[in-house]
Amino acid sequence: MRRLRRPSRLPIDPYIVLLLGTVGLAALFPARGAAADVFSGASTAAIALLFFLYGARLSTREALDGLRHWRLHVTVLACTFLIFPVLGLAARGLVPVLLTHPLYQGLLFLTLVPSTVQSSIAFTSIARGNVPAAICAGSFSSLVGIVVTPLLAAVLLGSSGGGFSADSLVGIVLQLLVPFLAGQVLRRWIGGFVTRHKKVLGYVDRGSILLVVYTAFSEGVAQGIWHQVSPLRLGGLLVVEAVLLAVMLLLTWYGAKALRFGREDRITIQFAGSKKSLAAGLPMAGVLFGAHASLAVLPLMLFHQMQLMVCAVITRRRARDPLPEQGPGGSSADPSPVDAGPRSR
Template sequence: MSLRRAEAVLARFGFDRYMLLLVLTVVLASVLPARGAMAAGLSHVTYWVIALLFFLYGAKLTTATILAGLANWRLQLSVLALTFLLFPLLALALKPLSMLWLPSAVGIGFLYIGCMPSTVQSSIAFTAVSQGNVAAAICAASISNLIGVVLSPLLFALLIPQGSGYGIDPSAIWKIVQQILLPFAVGQLCRPLLSGLLNRYRTPTMIVDRGSILLIVYSAFSAGVVNGIWQVISVPSLAVLVALCLILLAAVLAAALLIGRTARMPHADLMAVLYCGSTKSLATGLPMAGILFAGQDMSLIILPLMLFHLLQLGVCAIISQRMAGRLDLRPA
């Protein structure tokens, strides 16, 4: 079987090159983890790559897109309610189950999923494939991430049980602003100079987007392997975590559909709500975790978010492909 045919077969089940690269990155970190000076150097490189990523996000987002998306207030409020209200409540409700079979750090990571903002690139891509409202999706995902820079750490601080041993230093929020929000703002200021170039050459932005996530995953799991993560997490524990992530994802997808249909949204808006309201950002969540959980069991804490991210990509890819197929079969 050729490489292209194998990729086509995997794509039917929601697996693309990016997902495979994520899995291979974890395998690489497990076999050849970064240690000592290499780990320290990787940490510095990752910091600036993430700053570059959000600078590019800022440079690409047009003011017209923001205003057009904000005009659809029902859609925007629906996405924000799913992301920062329903998600945290569901994660909080499922956390006791995670604590029955999983280490406490993984249970904390499950709460962390609920507090994260929406994805940017993938939710927009899935909306486009499903013939949804792309402009509104761009606006919803971007607003979610900008609000999440401050709201996500605050939400997480509220959800952490007292006496759990995990806490958030207030100065961490300022560090997150410096690494994420400030580069985004500078990118917005530079947008008149760079927008044409970035629209013509999309590949470099995609490489920075995907590459920054792979770097963080490799760095975090390298530290985890050095500290014995795979001695703490067993195969049955991973199965339990996957099941809980699937339950969480299914509940939010169902809620998104219910909200959209109850509000009688058109198909295009419903698709934007479905994908923007049910996905969680690894690009924002990982650098934020690196600041919030410095010196703690970061590899265990981010493991639930990583698995959820992989699952959401697979499930949403399947949904979007089937949705596109149904739309193509509609009579003209």
């Protein structure tokens, strides 16, 4: 029963408070002139370090073991990189009634980023879902997103993406893909060090993202970009994101049922397929949008906090659900022989 209390601490994410504080700092004291150049260089190095550590952490063996549950992973990837972008494109009809064009570009970018890893695993564990599958699904999504997100951005955002161009693709390769592959190659020698110092390196991760956010929002403030966002437009964005999240939560839960996945797998698909990664999205936006990244990441930051709050409520409910063998009415959740994956207790 102790595990049931954990979600109550999840809705108010302290890291979101730090992110908002960083945005406030950039609004009051933006980096300008030579300082802006220094922060820009440091941000570039931080992004490369971040993805190097991602590569060093990802266990190739775990990823290969997870391939045996390929139907679940294909479903999550389809939700993340197919259904989400389609809904993002459909939201274009809301411009300019609810959204400005820059906010819509940020919303569309939000639909292109990979799924979360840590929070999806935590929610899946508390709700008694398929934790091994959640670990693999998050890892696969992050890995695929390094390549797919920039490609989708090139196709769907194009030159209207606030500076997105062929140079941005080169930047993605040099700042994200090359460090990630280097981390994978060197994992054989540094994997143990990374595992032993996971907590300390976690602070490096978060500090790097804060640096990226400060640099992006400083550039936005210097260009007067915040004059484009009114409270009314911000409210419209929140409404659109709430609808987007609700649609994805319903699609992932009932769609997985229609595909005859068991209860544990449906939980994994719902949490992994309906969420977007702030940790992966912020650095990518910094590379893709440059000085326009401040507005591009605003929808992602808001959606991230919203998904934590809503999924925490859902987790409480799922954790109280009787398992199929514990009560009646479990026929719809009984896993079929084909779809049954590894169970987690």
